[in-house]
Amino acid sequence: MRVVLIGYRATGKSTVGRILARMLQVPFWDTDKMVEKNVGMPIKEIVALHGWEYFRAKERETIKFLMTKEGCVIATGGGVVLFRENVDLLKNNVDLLKQSSVVVWLNAPLQDIIERLKSDAQRDAMRPQFTSGDIVQETIDTMRQRLPLYESAADHTVDTLDKDPQQVAEAIYQYLRKTEKLDKITHTDH
DSSP: OOOEEOTEEEEESSHHHHHHHHHOOEEEEHHHHHOOOHTTTTTHHHHHHOOOOHHHHHHHHHHHHHTTTOSSSOOOOTGGSSSSHHHHHHTTTTSOOOOEEEEEEEEOOOOHHHHHHHHHTTOOOOOOOOSSOOOHHHHHHHHHHHHHHHHOOSEEEEETOOHHHHHHHHHHHHHHHHHTHHHHTTTSOO
């Protein structure tokens, strides 16, 4: 079984994913980092040169590859839920007899996301904007579109308000323990 983290950009999926993978003693995979490595350039450059559609196709290829892995934690890109095929792959809905992933939505407050994105922009971080407009309005508009998609894709939601990454990882760990999914993740061959 896999733990798949979904959520808007800058919600802490990669940071929490690394912590959770260490807690579970399983491998960690970051779909954005994998796409960057496979294409040989940062996402910002991939999008500038080839567009979002190309990036999303590479993301889908990465997800298909990761669905061959068991006993791991996967951090996905914020837009992974835009395509039903991705969600079906992540949840393993193609084989309804076997759900081998638990999808956890990291739901961060809008203000936290905006502050992190503004901080990234000041450091020229590699998160490309979706539009050339104001980052605040872009985030509000995009979140409005994606919130129902995150909600419908998630098996469990962790509200990250007033939690540091360690506390978020611990909340996921406790959910896995309570739902008896923990053994299915930690006792698989990787």
